[in-house]
Amino acid sequence: LPEPGTVEFKDVTFGYPGAEAPVLSGISFTAKPGQTTAIIGSTGAGKTTLLNLIPRLYDATEGEILIGGVPLKELGREAISRNISAVPQRPYLFSGTIASNLRFGAQDASDEELWEALDIAQSTDFVTEREGQLESTISQGGTNVSGGQRQRLCIARALAAKPMTYLFDDSFSALDVNTDAKLRAALAEPTKDAAVIIVAQRVSTITEADQILVLDHGEIVARGTHEELLESSETYQEIVTS
Ligand code: DGT
Numbered sequence: 001l002p003e004p005g006t007v008e009f010k011d012v013t014f015g016y017p018g019a020e021a022p023v024l025s026g027i028s029f030t031a032k033p034g035q036t037t038a039i040i041g042s043t044g045a046g047k048t049t050l051l052n053l054i055p056r057l058y059d060a061t062e063g064e065i066l067i068g069g070v071p072l073k074e075l076g077r078e079a080i081s082r083n084i085s086a087v088p089q090r091p092y093l094f095s096g097t098i099a100s101n102l103r104f105g106a107q108d109a110s111d112e113e114l115w116e117a118l119d120i121a122q123s124t125d126f127v128t129e130r131e132g133q134l135e136s137t138i139s140q141g142g143t144n145v146s147g148g149q150r151q152r153l154c155i156a157r158a159l160a161a162k163p164m165t166y167l168f169d170d171s172f173s174a175l176d177v178n179t180d181a182k183l184r185a186a187l188a189e190p191t192k193d194a195a196v197i198i199v200a201q202r203v204s205t206i207t208e209a210d211q212i213l214v215l216d217h218g219e220i221v222a223r224g225t226h227e228e229l230l231e232s233s234e235t236y237q238e239i240v241t242s
């Protein structure tokens with residue numbers, strides 16, 4: 001069997017219920033533990049849809065997705081949520097304390113572990129400045145927290161769960177270039193044994209990725225490292241220069 005946490009797509013096709021054309025077709029790749037797989041492509045290319053298939057927000061229409069060699073359908077909801085942390089493109093906070101938001105998916109995490117996660121997510125100052133700190137309240141939908149901060153708290157939540165697979169959907173683009181770089185440097189250690197899949201808008205976020213998948217109209221049109229793609233892919237060159 002492949003290592004735990006490995007994500008494999010085998011010739012996956014997906015169309016939204018009721019829609020005529022598939023949004024993803026013939027998607028095959030492997031995201032290995034200890035590696036970062038990046039997905040880049042224009043708006044509407046299908047990046048979010050692809051990520052959403054992994055925690056089974058939808059099921060593939062054709063083909064198969066396996067985690068650690070086990071087909072998703074055999075894994076069960078509980079195993080999926082225990083092993084996969086997803087930071088969605090529109091991160092969501094619910095009404096409650098910061099601690100309860102961070103413990104969603106990590107009920108047993110100690111306060112110390114929450115602070116560690118916040119530190120990595122560059123959110124220590126934000127929380128220490130609030131009255132009540134970890135026990136300070138977030139309003140429904142996180143409307144009393146800025147968008148970038150909401151994103152970072154959701155990254156901290158993902159880290160607190162210590163999963164084998166991380167999914168980041170455009171989680172760094174709302175951050176300024178400096179914070180983006182610091183946060184990703186801090187992520188290296190806690191995610192070093194996990195399979196990390198990052199959807200990115202900014203090329204600078206993914207130049208170090210072990211593999212980059214270029215998605216265009218629901219198909220992988222090129223794959224490789226940043227250097228390889230600069231040589232081989234016109235679509236990638238367009239993204240880099242745009
Ligand atoms: P982004 O986030 O703007 O960079 O775009 P992507 O690459 O994340 O694209 P995605 O996966 O959100 O959308 C791909 C296509 O699927 C696009 O034509 C819109 C369509 N689509 C997305 N979500 C839904 C949905 O819930 N229902 C239906 N019927 N279509 C959807």
Ligand code: MG
Pocket residue numbers: 047048049089
């Ligand atoms: Mg998206």
